[in-house]
Amino acid sequence: MPPFAAALLVFVASGAVLILENIAVRLVAPYIGINLQVNSAVIGTALASIALGSWVGGRIADRVAPRAVIGWMLMLGGVTTLLVLPVVRAMGKVLNGTSPVAVITLAGLAVIVPAALLSTVTPLVVKLQLHDLYRTGSIVGRLSSLGTLGGILATFITGFVLVASLRTSVILLVLGIVLAVGGLVCHLLLWGKSARAVAAFVVLGVVTTGLTVAAPQACDAETTYSCAKIETVKGKPSLRVLKTSNAEISHVDLKDPTNLSMGYVQAVVAASDLVNPKGRLDGFHIGGGGMTVPTYLERTRPAGDQLVYEIDSGLTELAKNRLGFKESDRLRVVTGDGRQGLQKQPANSRDLVVEDAFGSHSPPWHLTTAEMVRHAQRVLKPGGIYALNMIDFPPADFARAEVATLRSVFDHVVLISYDAILDGEQGGNVVAVASDRPIDTAALRRRVSARDSSKQLRVADEHRTGRYARGAKVLTDDYAPVDQLITVPLRYW
Template sequence: MNLSPSDVADPPAPPAPVAGRALPNGLAAFLVFFSSGAVLVLETVALRLVGPYVGVTLQVTSSVIGVALAAIAYGAWTGGRLADRRDPRPLLAPALVLAGIATAVTLPVVRYAGEVLRGGAASAILLLVALAVFVPALLLSAVTPLVVKLQLADLRRTGQVVGRLSSIGTLGGITATLLTGFVLVAALSSTVILLALAVSLGVAGLVLGWYLRRQGAAELPGPGRAKAVLAVLGLVGAGLSTVAPNPCDIETAYHCAKVEADPSRSSGRTLLLNSAQHSYVDLADPRHLEYAYTKWFGAVADVIAPTGQRLDALHLGGGGFTVPRYLTATRPGTDNLVFEIDGGLIELGERELGVHQGPDLRAVAGDARLLVAAESPESRDLVVGDAFGHLVVPWHLATREMIAEVRRVLRPSGAYVQNVIDYPPLRFIRSELATVAAEFQHVALIAPPEAIAGEQGSNFVLVASDAPLPLAAIGERLIEVDPRASLVADAELDEFVGEALVLTDDYAPVDQLLATA
């Protein structure tokens, strides 16, 4: 076949080089690794930063992840647009410096705003999380496209350059996530982590600016006054961080914890976790039970083992160790084994809440689900479930599989008591009752009548056993310790539970069941 000259395409032009000199490969890799890792440090610490004000729930975790991803997306988009319009070199140092300033300012902003948004709805959660994460994460996410543009000196190697730097950024995020989750949050407070990150970003930006200046690129565009303003903002942010209201006495690996003295009872102490009242102890009188649900726990214990009769008790969740101390005081010789996931709370209890480990009380730091599985069958008379993540029972402790493990550990005549918090329309407590009833032959519920009627949120205590429950005796004891409490069982309980979902390891939407809307 014959071709005319017009049928022949022009040969492709050679790739045009990208404007601006490429950075040394090591420096480019460091900037991408460091900036990507810093975003994940912010994301991880944000959960601890907002937890005291809005809790640590699935919604809060989802908000942190979603806002961080949005910041990464907008930052990458913004950085890419700027890289196409201007020489990226003078933009790199300002991005790091501004990210450092934004990180320093995050602490006081969140702590002041948190007091206003405390316990708010979904919009308040999203706003507080955005204040904690969005701006610094956006600035840091702009670094990678700026670096990528500079490294594309030969467009024939675009895939290689982009792929290499993308993998380095991902490795930076992975490294930061693991380092923060396994090391930093266990060793340092949120304040120290964020201020150290802010200083590191600022120093990295200044050093990079000095290096680029030597290479012929300006460190910061604009007049010197702008630089002075930025420096002042950074100092103000760091200064405000030191005076901003801090809801924690200590930060453990899991909680913002605080112990407050009771002004009406000199020996009374209240343990607050993430600003929510968690436990009350009387240092002088371990028999004193302040909160209603602990009185209900005590009433059940008093009936299944009269005062003075020792028990082998297992506690899922320690908190302030109120119930173990009560059992020890009322039943000398009782063996209390406490599984508490937060080792920091065990240390706090020993230091400030009158906890003394010995033959009658042993505390083990670890996840209750894993630790219960290692317990011997039929080794306990009483299992007390009082583990919470903020105000929510951790989902893996609420499933039928977990209840089966509790039943395995109990002796045939033993009892399981579990504390649950729920709000109208009471979907979670109904599901948890259905779940417990799927394993135990006899189940009862203790709660205020207004709560059972769905008129208010409350603590609920489930009582379960394979042996018939002494309902009359428990009812009489409840009248003595808390006349406002009601005991529901048998047909009345079946009507309350209805066709509620049985929670399993495969499907346990605890946070969604607790949603009030």
């Protein structure tokens, strides 16, 4: 085999493996979310696939003629790549959850078979190039570096170009077809004409391509960071529920955006009522989603200014196209990281800072630390409020640590949630309200009660809040194991 052809084969096969690895994270997100465990499972199974494929490829290379096998491995890699989408979407409905078994199994289904098949190509090609024992080291080193270079380039192209331009299904479809056709061409060039190979390729290609195209869509919109879908609510024709990675993040009433139905949203808005009631309120929002709170404040505090930092531009477009959201001079959305956006704000410029950003079931860790909270403290005007939404389950190690973090920065912190959650019996949303000035808990209770139709939301005073956070460690930029601290009960596995 000419050196150029050998280099191209190794480069393409290794690059395809890394494309699969990057796409797998997005492919499994609708069913098991996106967090550290999911990323670890995908990376781990991809590395296991590379190790398995390299070992198997080396064994095959010593037993049969590599020329007869290389094309088949590429073709099978392409065919199994085409099968990844329908298999994951079928099994995702069975395995959805956050248990280690579900996460690792679904990640394995998305990666392991095609990646292992494609990883056999390098040792097979190496065997064909080892015609001079005096150059063994340089040949192996050159092909190994080219394979690594292919993986690096594929990683950058996938992250910066493909995901931003194409749907996951399209990327897998094109990748599978390219590999299958390339494998057939490679087989014919290396081993000669084969009617059996052509027939098998055509049948498998047609079937698997059809399965990929016909696979049901898991999302209404595949954004840069999530799989988003909008659902209607039975008996409430104007209410829409926005979900990302299978978690409800926003309820929007298309007829009346000021009609708030989620308990934690009612809690956040009740806290905002404490700041200059019925007067001007300038808010900064980290995480927009369906833009429920910013829209509400724009409608009810017409003199104020609401600035939203939403990192996922796809969610913003979905809110505009499907949820009736409209920007205005007093309600602006910036696509970007919320912490970076907060750092750019002038001191004493906002009455309210709301942090309500999540990736799967956990918030991005850099939005949870004391350093982040200090930025919010700096931006707030005297008497301003920092409202933070959390989700955790007993023993609520993350929520308790986050409350301890808030208490290490702000002078006054209270909580809004349900008694069963505050007492550690159940899990769910906890809204923390922090300020450097005393918080009027009696007024907050009245406002929460007025908004909460269930009449079950409770305001924990500072003493009860202190008990809730007792013994918890403060989160910092140097120590914030958010994914490990959050508890997910078995019923969600």
